[in-house]
Amino acid sequence: MAKRIDAVDLNVYYGSFLAVQDVNIRIEPRAVTAFIGPSGCGKTTFLRTINRMHEVLPGAYADGKILLDGDNIYDAGVDPVTIRAEVGMVFQRPNPFPTMSIRENVLAGYKLNGTRLSKSDADAILEKSLRGANLWNEVKDRLDKPGSGLSGGQQQRLCIARTVAVEPSVILMDEPCSALDPISTLAVEDLINQLKEDYTVVIVTHNMQQAARVADKTAFFNIQGTGQPGQLIEYADTKTIFQNPENEQTLNYISGRFG
Amino acid sequence: MTEQVTEARDPKSSPITKSSGNASGDKIFAGLSYGAGALILVVLAFVAIFLVTESLPALAPTLFSDQDSISSADNFWVYVVPLIGGTIMASFIAILIATPVAIGIALYISHYAPRRISTPVGYVIDLLAAIPSVVYGAWGMLTLSTALVPVYGWLHDVLGFIPFFSGDPSTTGRTLLTSGVVLAVMILPIITALCREIFLQTPKLHEEAALALGATQWEMIRMTVFPFARAGIISSVMLGLGRALGETMAVTLVLSGGVFTLSLISSGNQTIPSEIALNFPEAFGMRQSELVAAGLMLFIITLAVNMVARAIVNRNKEFSGAN
Amino acid sequence: MSTAVKKTVEGASPDPKASKNGKSSRNGNAFTAGQKPRWVWAVVLAGALVVGAGITVVLGGEGFSVTGWLIFSAILYVIGMYVTTRVMENRRRATDGLWRNLVWAAFVVALIPLVSLLWTVFAQGLPTLIANPSLLTEDMSTTNGATDQATVDEGESLAGGFVHGLIGTLMITVLATLISVPIGLMASIYLTEYSRGGLFARSITFFVDVMTGIPSIVAGLFAFAAVQLFVTTFIGTGPAQLQMVKMGLTASIALSVLMIPVVVRSTEEMLRVVPNELREASYALGVRKWQTIMKVVLPTSISGIASGVTLAIARVAGETAPILVTAGFLATTTWNPFNGWMTALPVYIYRQLINPTAPGAPLPSELRAWAAALVLIVIVMLLNLIARIVAKAFAPTKTGR
Numbered sequence: 001m002a003k004r005i006d007a008v009d010l011n012v013y014y015g016s017f018l019a020v021q022d023v024n025i026r027i028e029p030r031a032v033t034a035f036i037g038p039s040g041c042g043k044t045t046f047l048r049t050i051n052r053m054h055e056v057l058p059g060a061y062a063d064g065k066i067l068l069d070g071d072n073i074y075d076a077g078v079d080p081v082t083i084r085a086e087v088g089m090v091f092q093r094p095n096p097f098p099t100m101s102i103r104e105n106v107l108a109g110y111k112l113n114g115t116r117l118s119k120s121d122a123d124a125i126l127e128k129s130l131r132g133a134n135l136w137n138e139v140k141d142r143l144d145k146p147g148s149g150l151s152g153g154q155q156q157r158l159c160i161a162r163t164v165a166v167e168p169s170v171i172l173m174d175e176p177c178s179a180l181d182p183i184s185t186l187a188v189e190d191l192i193n194q195l196k197e198d199y200t201v202v203i204v205t206h207n208m209q210q211a212a213r214v215a216d217k218t219a220f221f222n223i224q225g226t227g228q229p230g231q232l233i234e235y236a237d238t239k240t241i242f243q244n245p246e247n248e249q250t251l252n253y254i255s256g257r258f259g
Numbered sequence: 260m261t262e263q264v265t266e267a268r269d270p271k272s273s274p275i276t277k278s279s280g281n282a283s284g285d286k287i288f289a290g291l292s293y294g295a296g297a298l299i300l301v302v303l304a305f306v307a308i309f310l311v312t313e314s315l316p317a318l319a320p321t322l323f324s325d326q327d328s329i330s331s332a333d334n335f336w337v338y339v340v341p342l343i344g345g346t347i348m349a350s351f352i353a354i355l356i357a358t359p360v361a362i363g364i365a366l367y368i369s370h371y372a373p374r375r376i377s378t379p380v381g382y383v384i385d386l387l388a389a390i391p392s393v394v395y396g397a398w399g400m401l402t403l404s405t406a407l408v409p410v411y412g413w414l415h416d417v418l419g420f421i422p423f424f425s426g427d428p429s430t431t432g433r434t435l436l437t438s439g440v441v442l443a444v445m446i447l448p449i450i451t452a453l454c455r456e457i458f459l460q461t462p463k464l465h466e467e468a469a470l471a472l473g474a475t476q477w478e479m480i481r482m483t484v485f486p487f488a489r490a491g492i493i494s495s496v497m498l499g500l501g502r503a504l505g506e507t508m509a510v511t512l513v514l515s516g517g518v519f520t521l522s523l524i525s526s527g528n529q530t531i532p533s534e535i536a537l538n539f540p541e542a543f544g545m546r547q548s549e550l551v552a553a554g555l556m557l558f559i560i561t562l563a564v565n566m567v568a569r570a571i572v573n574r575n576k577e578f579s580g581a582n
Numbered sequence: 583m584s585t586a587v588k589k590t591v592e593g594a595s596p597d598p599k600a601s602k603n604g605k606s607s608r609n610g611n612a613f614t615a616g617q618k619p620r621w622v623w624a625v626v627l628a629g630a631l632v633v634g635a636g637i638t639v640v641l642g643g644e645g646f647s648v649t650g651w652l653i654f655s656a657i658l659y660v661i662g663m664y665v666t667t668r669v670m671e672n673r674r675r676a677t678d679g680l681w682r683n684l685v686w687a688a689f690v691v692a693l694i695p696l697v698s699l700l701w702t703v704f705a706q707g708l709p710t711l712i713a714n715p716s717l718l719t720e721d722m723s724t725t726n727g728a729t730d731q732a733t734v735d736e737g738e739s740l741a742g743g744f745v746h747g748l749i750g751t752l753m754i755t756v757l758a759t760l761i762s763v764p765i766g767l768m769a770s771i772y773l774t775e776y777s778r779g780g781l782f783a784r785s786i787t788f789f790v791d792v793m794t795g796i797p798s799i800v801a802g803l804f805a806f807a808a809v810q811l812f813v814t815t816f817i818g819t820g821p822a823q824l825q826m827v828k829m830g831l832t833a834s835i836a837l838s839v840l841m842i843p844v845v846v847r848s849t850e851e852m853l854r855v856v857p858n859e860l861r862e863a864s865y866a867l868g869v870r871k872w873q874t875i876m877k878v879v880l881p882t883s884i885s886g887i888a889s890g891v892t893l894a895i896a897r898v899a900g901e902t903a904p905i906l907v908t909a910g911f912l913a914t915t916t917w918n919p920f921n922g923w924m925t926a927l928p929v930y931i932y933r934q935l936i937n938p939t940a941p942g943a944p945l946p947s948e949l950r951a952w953a954a955a956l957v958l959i960v961i962v963m964l965l966n967l968i969a970r971i972v973a974k975a976f977a978p979t980k981t982g983r
Contacts, residue, residue: 053471056463058374071611077620078613079675085473086613095464099486108482109472112674159468166472288872289776295768296777296786299842303789306796306839309807363688371685380689387696389893389966391900393928394955397935398699401948409647444695451692475678498795505797507903508928512935532799532903539803539907543824554803558796565795569788 002029002200003069003086003169005050010064011229012045012054019045021229023064025219029169032192032201034215034238036208038258041221042230043204047172050202051087052080068169085109087170088163093179094155096147096162103143105158106130109166125165133161134191153184160191164199171195173203177210189214208254212242220250306558314552316545339553341519345435345528346557349510350503352439352523357447358496364447365454370480381455388448396512399441404432404513411436411524426522433515436523438530441509446499453495457488490571497568501561507532531557618670626666630658656687707956710949714740717953721746722913722939730940730947740946742939744954746915747930750830751961753919754909754926755899757834758841763891765838766845773846774853775875793843798836802904805836809908830919833909833926837898844897848890852883889973896965900958902928927958 005027012020020042027033035043048054049062052073065072073083096105103122106129110117117125126143130136135157139150147158156176163171173192177185192214195201205211211218219235234247245251252258317335364384368377411428418424461484469479485492510533517527535550542550634655638647660683668676711717717740725742732738769786777783809832810824817823856879864874880887910923911933918924925933931951938947 051471053467056467056470068613071613073613075611075614077617078611079617081473081475081678082613084471089467089471091464091467091471093464095462095468097465097468097482097486108469112472112474112478112482162468162472285870285872288875292768292772292776295765296772296782298765299769299786299793299846300789302839302842303793305808306800306804309804309811310800312811313803313807360688360692363685364692367685367689371682372689383696386963386966389896389900389962390699391902391928391955391958391962393900393902393931394703394959395699397931397951397955398702400935402698402702403695413641440695444699447692475674477678477681478674480681501795505795505799507797507799508932511903512932532797535799535803536903536906540910551803551807554797554800558800561795561797561800562792565792568795569791 001167001169002198004029004067005170005200005202006065006067006070007046007050008065008067010046010049010062010066012042012049012062013060014057015059018229020049021231023232025232025235027200027202028217029200030196030198031216032196032203032214034211034218035202035204035221036206036211036218036253037221037230037233038223038253039206040226040230041223043219043221044174045230046221046232047174047202047204048089050170050172051084051089053084053089055080085166086168087172088166088168090156090159090163090171090173090176092175094152094159096150096155096158098146098148100147101144102139102147102150102158105147106161106165108162129161129165130158132164132191132194133157134187134194135161151184153180153187156180156184156188157191160188160195164195168199170200170202173201175204175206178206185210208242212238218242220245220247220253222249222253310551310555310558314548314555317549317552335549335552338549339531339556342529342531342534342553343556343560344519346504346530346532346560348523348528349435349439349442349530350500352436353442353446353503354496354500356440356443357450357499360443361447361450361499362454362492364451365458366480366484368451368455369458370476370484384448384451384455388452392445392506392508393512395441395445396508396510399437399509399513400433403441404434404437406432407437407440408432414524422521423523426520426525426527428524429515429526431515431526433513434524434526435514435528438510438513439523441513442503442506445506445509446502449502450495450499453498454488454492457491457495458484461487490574494568494571497564497571501564501568504561504564505532505557507536511536618667622666622670623663626662627659630655630662634658660684660687703952703955703959706949706952707954710740710953711956714743714953717743717950718748718957719743719745721915723915725913725939727940727942730938731943733946734940734943740949742946742950744927744930744950744957746912747925747927747954748957749915749917750909750912750924750929751899751927753917754830754833754837754905754924755895757831757919758837758898759891759895761834761838762841762845762894766842767849767887769842770846770849770853771875773850775871775879790843790846793839794847796839798840798901799903799907801839802833802836802907804839805832805904806908808835826921828908828910828923829921830909830924833905833924834919836904836908837901840901840904841894841898844894845891848893849883849887852886852890853879855886856882885972885975889969892965892969892972896962896969899965900928900962902926902932905929906932927954927961931955931958 005025007023007025007027010020010023011018023046035047037043045054050066050073054060054062062074065074067073068083068086072078096102097108100108103126104111106126107117107122110122110125127136127140130139135154138154139158142149147155150158156179160171160176176192177188180188189210192201192203196216203211203214215238217236218238218241220233220241221230222233223230234241234245234250236246241250242254245254364380368381368384372380408428408430411432411434414424415428465483465487466479469482474482510530514528514530514533515526516529516533516537519529520527531553535554538546539550631651634651634657637654637658638651641650660680663683664676664680667679720741720743722742722744729738729741733740769790773783773786777786806827809829810827813823813827817826860878860882861874864878865871869877905926906929909926909929911925911929912923913925916922916924931954934947934951934954938944940946
């Protein structure tokens, strides 16, 4: 079920401003791919084009192609809603629905669907998703309490469980640990390593150690100056990027000379 | 405010030399601002006290046996209850029409319209809220009422079995239903503006969470915007209701009033503000206190409605999901 | 793949048939499979228009109502789109489309009365005003039923005018502003700068909220009762003294009751936006608190305050009922708000409509009312525009937010 992602000549605009230029990349299924780069380099913008979430911002649009197993998600007539159920997303700050309990949060995708789940099916999905998010043992006794009552790290894992529950083929993560403490971060990183067995995982991170720890492949984005578009500079196995990068900009960035 | 003038005349001197000389300025200024706050409380207390004293002769005529008896009925309550009924009926018509439409426009502005349309529409809504009520009244009296005459005939023919549409349809269209429609148009911008504000405040995080799960636009709104805005919607509708209850001109000009009737499409009915506006200029003595007493009833009703609305807003503040 | 499809969200899942056939099916993209063709809406619209016409003819009896036709067609279109989408795609898409259409419908429905209102005022008022500019310079002292009758019967030009209403509105509003702005300003300064959130401050905030909800006619009754009490206590209770109660000042007091809460609310908001760093910087220079307020806090927020005050003026300038019960109405011009009845422009419109000068020939009165309504709208809109410009143009470049 994990799908391969291909970006072909992708440009992203905010109004007339070109934010990301000419990205061509192939992201492999059942692997973790990390996007790194300095602030404003377009890595998050590019990530959001993979499930068309950038369209939430007024004036934002993309041209070029993003292929999910060969199907272009920007073809005329494609409903972004279809894409977003296929490509799940976890955000920088945990955002469980405040009015819903933990159980309702996990099953939110099914509730949308209007699928009549029997109690046993619902419980099975609930347990499977929460176990999948390494959260089951912590919350199994308070499933009907509001999700906003959990700690930050638990909330983020709840959001991952919510994404996993609808069984997407790709999971995008936009700096999922930047609002978390080190222990919670570790828990989420362990989870990412498990998720790649079933999904295509793409993670944006500011933290290079994190990229080195979790990613199989790493893409480095950069901008040449303010007002310039972000570009994909180098894309290779994580090991190569961090130990033997081809591009000088990459070397400067990973050795901490800027960013 | 006098020390404001002295201050302006003061030559520009260093703050240090000033500091000792103007110590009393601080006290006066603090006193003035405190006094202004107190005055507001006093004024509101006086509103209540004056309304009660002026309406006592009508409320308790036995205490004032030298006065004439009440002019239009044996008893003040017999007089005022049909008026309260008319007021509430007109306001509820207005709320029933305005609420869904206002929520629709607010959603249109906040979530559906492209930005280059939504911003001007927002401005226009604000400007419409500023149009004087007498203009709405004039429009309702001369334009809307004639346009609604055939509709009333049709409603009577098709739905005449319902008491609200049973009476003879008015040939001028100047009925309680027309007044209600005009009131709805008047409070529409108010409810819309308040709802739009609240809808726009829905945390983006929650909206994106819903979209990223594959929610359609409408599902996203139902999952995130409505739960977040529920209390706000209720209170803005209540504030609109308070406005409709106290609105005078839309009813005075539009309605050709009369005795209380359930039929919304015949002449008849009257509301408290309209009754006061029509009769107060020529009223004196007992009739005058009777009208002030009616105003007191209106005051109490709107006060209750507004306080409930405020209470909802305040409760919402403490438990809002915003972060 | 097939199990995954079953479990994914319904609207999201590609059409199962298309998935089985693989991506090589028809259009080559699994994500657009199972969608209705794009021209469907046009077919539904055409159908709705035809059926709508049929219903209008059957229900309408004699004559064909275009309005009725459009209403029925719109309802049929919304229902038709829902049913088609539901059959051709799925329930979620259909529901989403249904609400999208309803939201658009709400927008259109609301536009109709608002456009009609503005159109009526301009179409009736503008030609009248252009043909009879004397409306702006004359009052009603020489106009009576006979002159209006002559206008209708013999085509004489429109007599009379509403300059007394303009003057009345000006005097009453200016007086109300003079009363409410100092009180409102000082009260909001108390709330932001002096109070520490005690019971007194909280009750002011609460009762200011309550005051915003006072029906305008009740404010009129209050001002009337207050002035009457004052007059009977200190001046006398004779008919001549009671006559004194109704004057421009009484109306100004009534408008102040409506205006003060608006001024307090907007000013308070503006003062709270002023960053605390500015106050502290001033205190650190040894400047006294009241001078800090006068020289630092108020100047920083003055544009916001001015714009709030202008909006408050715009609101009370259009009030009718409170002026009607406190200042009455008059056919002649007077500049004196302290003695005798006074006409305000909204009251003039109201009187012309409800009590035409020539009861047998109300048209001249209606024309005068429309012209006055146009002038009133222009005044109120100008005040709103000024408020916006002031708020934008003179806004401090950096605020606390």
